[in-house]
Amino acid sequence: MIMDNYRPLILITNDDSINAPGVHHLAECVRSLGDVFVVAPASPRSGQSAAMTVGSPLRIKEVESTQEGVRLFTVDGTPVDCVKLALHAIVPRRPDVVFAGINHGSNSGVNVTYSGTMGAVLEGCIEGIPSVGFSLMHHSMKADFTLSTAFVAAIAAEVIAHGLPDGVCLNVNIPARVMPEGIRVCRAAHGKWVDGYKRYVDPHGVPFYWLTGKFVNFEPEATDTDEYWLQRRYISVVPVNCDPSARNEIKTLADRFDAK
Amino acid sequence: MIMDNYRPLILITNDDSINAPGVHHLAECVRSLGDVFVVAPASPRSGQSAAMTVGSPLRIKEVESTQEGVRLFTVDGTPVDCVKLALHAIVPRRPDVVFAGINHGSNSGVNVTYSGTMGAVLEGCIEGIPSVGFSLMHHSMKADFTLSTAFVAAIAAEVIAHGLPDGVCLNVNIPARVMPEGIRVCRAAHGKWVDGYKRYVDPHGVPFYWLTGKFVNFEPEATDTDEYWLQRRYISVVPVNCDPSARNEIKTLADRFDAK
Numbered sequence: 001m002i003m004d005n006y007r008p009l010i011l012i013t014n015d016d017s018i019n020a021p022g023v024h025h026l027a028e029c030v031r032s033l034g035d036v037f038v039v040a041p042a043s044p045r046s047g048q049s050a051a052m053t054v055g056s057p058l059r060i061k062e063v064e065s066t067q068e069g070v071r072l073f074t075v076d077g078t079p080v081d082c083v084k085l086a087l088h089a090i091v092p093r094r095p096d097v098v099f100a101g102i103n104h105g106s107n108s109g110v111n112v113t114y115s116g117t118m119g120a121v122l123e124g125c126i127e128g129i130p131s132v133g134f135s136l137m138h139h140s141m142k143a144d145f146t147l148s149t150a151f152v153a154a155i156a157a158e159v160i161a162h163g164l165p166d167g168v169c170l171n172v173n174i175p176a177r178v179m180p181e182g183i184r185v186c187r188a189a190h191g192k193w194v195d196g197y198k199r200y201v202d203p204h205g206v207p208f209y210w211l212t213g214k215f216v217n218f219e220p221e222a223t224d225t226d227e228y229w230l231q232r233r234y235i236s237v238v239p240v241n242c243d244p245s246a247r248n249e250i251k252t253l254a255d256r257f258d259a260k
Numbered sequence: 261m262i263m264d265n266y267r268p269l270i271l272i273t274n275d276d277s278i279n280a281p282g283v284h285h286l287a288e289c290v291r292s293l294g295d296v297f298v299v300a301p302a303s304p305r306s307g308q309s310a311a312m313t314v315g316s317p318l319r320i321k322e323v324e325s326t327q328e329g330v331r332l333f334t335v336d337g338t339p340v341d342c343v344k345l346a347l348h349a350i351v352p353r354r355p356d357v358v359f360a361g362i363n364h365g366s367n368s369g370v371n372v373t374y375s376g377t378m379g380a381v382l383e384g385c386i387e388g389i390p391s392v393g394f395s396l397m398h399h400s401m402k403a404d405f406t407l408s409t410a411f412v413a414a415i416a417a418e419v420i421a422h423g424l425p426d427g428v429c430l431n432v433n434i435p436a437r438v439m440p441e442g443i444r445v446c447r448a449a450h451g452k453w454v455d456g457y458k459r460y461v462d463p464h465g466v467p468f469y470w471l472t473g474k475f476v477n478f479e480p481e482a483t484d485t486d487e488y489w490l491q492r493r494y495i496s497v498v499p500v501n502c503d504p505s506a507r508n509e510i511k512t513l514a515d516r517f518d519a520k
Contacts, residue, residue, distance in 0.1 A: 049312075113386065199349070237517050257445050
């Protein structure tokens with residue numbers, strides 16, 4: 001519950017770096033809702049999941065902002081580093097929310113596992129702060145974020161006003177190049193990436209490999225998944241458990257393993 | 261079900277690199293159970309979660325093995341890269357299991373999120389392969405892994421023989437410096453890392469920060485957590501959901517968000 005006269009503190013990060021338009025668009029969508037601190041990686045960190053920097057130090061740099069009510073910082077680390085270091089050394093009080101994105105590219109389905117955007121969101125959730133990741137299904141740095149502005153602002157305002165269940169954060173994906181039909185809360189579609197690597201041979205005859213491939217949805221018929229609703233031009237909102245323990249399996253597995 | 265005359269293929273990786281004793285001890289624990297391929301990072305990759313390398317190429321190098329039935333390879337990437345590239349270009353047939361570890365250090369509680377060991381295990385699980393991460397609660401490269409050998413071999417044999425539930429992998433943590441009392445299947449304790457960074461000032465007067473801190477268990481009284489059983493000298497086995505969707509929350513959140 002937000003009190004009168006209180007300005008919520010909104011911490012924003014991403015994984016595409018401070019130079020990506022998506023993070024500045026997200027700040028613009030929410031800056032009327034509170035004091036905004038953007039703390040973003042100094043360079044792109046896509047596919048970094050919840051990786052954190054343990055073997056080397058990190059630096060913080062404030063950079064000039066052109067948006068009123070928005071301060072901008074870089075950290076030369078991962079999205080998780082940005083959230084951790086923001087809480088430790090940048091923001092003047094505990095954030096009311098952590099938002100990540102808007103990512104240039106989908107984080108639907110299995111991508112939630114690899115996503116640096118969602119890594120930052122998990123970090124916010126571990127800290128007990130309501131946290132949401134936003135991703136647009138378009139990789140281009142010239143992607144048009146404006147069609148979903150009202151939806152992003154509405155989701156952000158709802159989370160700022162009423163929080164989220166303990167231990168649960170949100171993975172929001174936005175269809176590209178269309179005015180969204182609406183919002184659907186759903187689960188992640190099961191699938192994986194296939195045809196994983198392009199093979200090259202260097203001038204010395206030694207092979208090397210570059211990650212590629214395409215996402216395959218294992219359950220295209222299921223009507224309760226993010227992939228299903230995104231294809232129908234809806235914004236998907238997947239609630240994500242911070243604790244991945246499979247509690248339903250404990251009893252059955254105990255019968256197999258406890259006696260070993 | 262494993263047929264007579266069939267040699268299971270066991271894919272092993274870790275996040276401490278090919279130079280860490282733990283991965284070779286794990287290979288030794290299980291090499292009587294099948295053909296072992298160790299595909300490990302060329303350099304340490306702790307805290308890498310499910311990060312993958314998207315912006316640069318990867319190389320594979322086979323290195324000499326002194327263990328019969330064990331082949332050793334390095335990939336100059338993350339634990340997830342190791343599993344992906346092993347499946348794509350190294351192993352001669354689909355692995356029957358993916359094992360990661362034995363990690364030098366705990367991956368209990370919230371560490372499951374940051375762990376490169378468990379990132380590799382999630383990748384195996386996404387591929388539909390029964391996958392288990394093993395971690396010893398001792399960071400030293402000279403840690404003694406021998407006290408738990410029989411338990412590790414028993415867990416590995418059980419998973420090879422009977423698999424795991426779809427979409428579920430295991431996070432196994434092993435108490436250090438003691439003969440384990442037994443095994444307990446349980447859930448991850450809730451907690452987080454506090455006192456996050458040590459602050460330095462460089463010769464030019466500019467501050468920099470190095471990650472540190474200690475893990476705080478939010479629920480030390482709970483008797484169904486990994487932290488509880490590890491303190492009592494048991495090996496903890498936490499079943500982990502590959503899909504983090506919080507299905508129980510979908511209906512309640514739909515009432516809040518679908519109409520936005």
